Amino acid sequence: MSTAELSPDQARALAAAKGDRRAAEALLAQLLPRVRNLVRYLVRGDWDVDDIAQEALIAIFRGLPTYRAEGTFKSWADRVVVRVTLASIRAARTRPSRPGPEPVELTMVPDPSAPADEYLTRREMALMLDEIPFDQRHALVLHHVVGMSVPEIAEQLSTPLETVRSRLRLGMASLRAMHEKTKATKREP
Amino acid sequence: MTQRRHDHDGGFDLLPDLDERPGPARRISSRQAADMVRLAMEAAKAEPVTPPRRSRWKLALALVATLAMAGSAAAAISWHLRERTALPKPSPAWGIEPPTPQAPAVPQPPPPIAPPLPAEVATGVEVPVPKRSAHVSRQPKEEVPEDLLAQANRLRAARRWQEADTVYRQVIAKFPGTTSAHVARVASASLHLEHLDDPRGALRLYEGALRGTPSGALTEEARYGIAESHRALGSPGEELKALRAFIEHHPDSPLRGRAMARLREVERLP
Numbered sequence: 001m002s003t004a005e006l007s008p009d010q011a012r013a014l015a016a017a018k019g020d021r022r023a024a025e026a027l028l029a030q031l032l033p034r035v036r037n038l039v040r041y042l043v044r045g046d047w048d049v050d051d052i053a054q055e056a057l058i059a060i061f062r063g064l065p066t067y068r069a070e071g072t073f074k075s076w077a078d079r080v081v082v083r084v085t086l087a088s089i090r091a092a093r094t095r096p097s098r099p100g101p102e103p104v105e106l107t108m109v110p111d112p113s114a115p116a117d118e119y120l121t122r123r124e125m126a127l128m129l130d131e132i133p134f135d136q137r138h139a140l141v142l143h144h145v146v147g148m149s150v151p152e153i154a155e156q157l158s159t160p161l162e163t164v165r166s167r168l169r170l171g172m173a174s175l176r177a178m179h180e181k182t183k184a185t186k187r188e189p
Numbered sequence: 190m191t192q193r194r195h196d197h198d199g200g201f202d203l204l205p206d207l208d209e210r211p212g213p214a215r216r217i218s219s220r221q222a223a224d225m226v227r228l229a230m231e232a233a234k235a236e237p238v239t240p241p242r243r244s245r246w247k248l249a250l251a252l253v254a255t256l257a258m259a260g261s262a263a264a265a266i267s268w269h270l271r272e273r274t275a276l277p278k279p280s281p282a283w284g285i286e287p288p289t290p291q292a293p294a295v296p297q298p299p300p301p302i303a304p305p306l307p308a309e310v311a312t313g314v315e316v317p318v319p320k321r322s323a324h325v326s327r328q329p330k331e332e333v334p335e336d337l338l339a340q341a342n343r344l345r346a347a348r349r350w351q352e353a354d355t356v357y358r359q360v361i362a363k364f365p366g367t368t369s370a371h372v373a374r375v376a377s378a379s380l381h382l383e384h385l386d387d388p389r390g391a392l393r394l395y396e397g398a399l400r401g402t403p404s405g406a407l408t409e410e411a412r413y414g415i416a417e418s419h420r421a422l423g424s425p426g427e428e429l430k431a432l433r434a435f436i437e438h439h440p441d442s443p444l445r446g447r448a449m450a451r452l453r454e455v456e457r458l459p
Contacts, residue, residue, distance in 0.1 A: 021230070024230060025227075025230065028230065029222065029226045031209075032225060032226060033210070033214070033222075034207060034208060036214035036217075037207060037209075037212065037213060038207055039214065040213045040214040040215075041204075041207070049214050049215070050217070050225070053214075054228065054232075057225065057226065058229045061233040062233045078207065118210065118211070118212065119210075119211045121212070122212025123213050125204065126212075126213035140204065144204045145205075145206070145207045175203055
């Protein structure tokens with residue numbers, strides 16, 4: 001692929017891989033919100049998001065020399081984040097567990113850069129995901145958020161294809177049920 | 190090419206696309222974001238090429254900068270202000286108090302003392318910090334507090350909590366009255382609260398930090414830490430007082446909402 005055919009992200013990633021510090025810094029700064037969002041989709045609660053996001057940024061930065069501009073840079077980075085986050089979750093399972101996070105207070109002033117209720121809606125969705133089993137959650141996020149195919153997910157999670165499909169179905173059903181229940185609760189006087 | 194939709198998906202639209210817009214991760218300030226990026230790049234270069242360990246990135250700020258630490262410490266330990274899970278039960282109190290400040294036995298150059306930082310530091314306003322004095326820089330075996338904090342942070346990143354705390358206490362003992370000692374005291378307090386199962390020790394350290402530096406850098410963290418320590422100790426009355434003090438002194442804190450919510454919970458306790 002010639003330089004002219006590269007997207008701005010790809011060009012910046014390749015420059016960063018060659019040691020261009022400014023390109024690297026700009027790239028990571030641009031990626032950070034996406035990285036944090038993806039980590040939050042995958043983990044339960046806010047507790048560990050920034051620690052894991054930090055590890056993911058380090059892994060992305062150190063992995064830049066391996067990026068070959070095949071596919072979008074963001075897709076490549078997403079997969080690095082997924083690997084780091086799932087590894088972190090597995091490692092956490094061997095440590096004494098902490099109780100779940102406190103309920104999040106969503107009565108916040110909307111962020112000026114987002115539509116009026118988008119941030120709160122996304123936060124609510126994360127709370128709903130917190131209520132479903134990890135295996136269903138990960139299947140849902142990897143497929144519907146990251147855009148991984150079922151075979152890719154099966155490989156990532158070392159799980160048979162049919163198990164992934166089953167988790168997707170169950171996860172979707174659980175999430176839909178919770179969403180309907182939340183909507184009904186909000187409609188109540 | 191990934192296949193996003195399968196025929197059994199039925200167009201699942203509850204989960205939004207992944208992008209850079211706010212949510213579902215909690216919002217952070219632009220300064221915190223910039224610090225995360227900077228630390229990631231520095232950590233990536235500094236670490237050996239082995240599986241990365243979990244690192245408490247924000248406290249790494251206390252060691253990456255030198256005298257700039259004085260300005261970044263507030264941002265560094267502002268990580269501390271995040272929603273917590275249930276805190277560990279009270280355990281035997283930390284039996285060792287950091288020594289009270291006293292004159293060093295061996296004559297040495299006075300460590301650089303940063304002026305108390307205004308509250309604006311917590312909101313990201315740049316504050317000029319004194320340059321490292323030429324005299325501090327450099328006798329071959331001279332120990333500087335930043336090196337010790339760097340060492341403590343490496344231990345912390347390796348989850349060697351007790352050893353990290355030992356180094357923080359060395360900073361407090363060897364460089365009393367300095368910004369480094371203040372940072373080390375707050376850092377040690379957070380270790381005691383979160384990893385050493387010692388909220389009583391944490392409380393003592395947070396209160397000591399606040400006594401030594403009643404305004405400026407890290408007072409927000411210290412006051413919030415006091416409330417958290419009382420919570421872990423199961424002292425709702427003291428926790429209530431501490432929360433009210435936090436809200437009164439830090440009305441613009443990003444954690445004001447959380448503190449208010451916790452205040453309401455505690456007020457409802459029988």
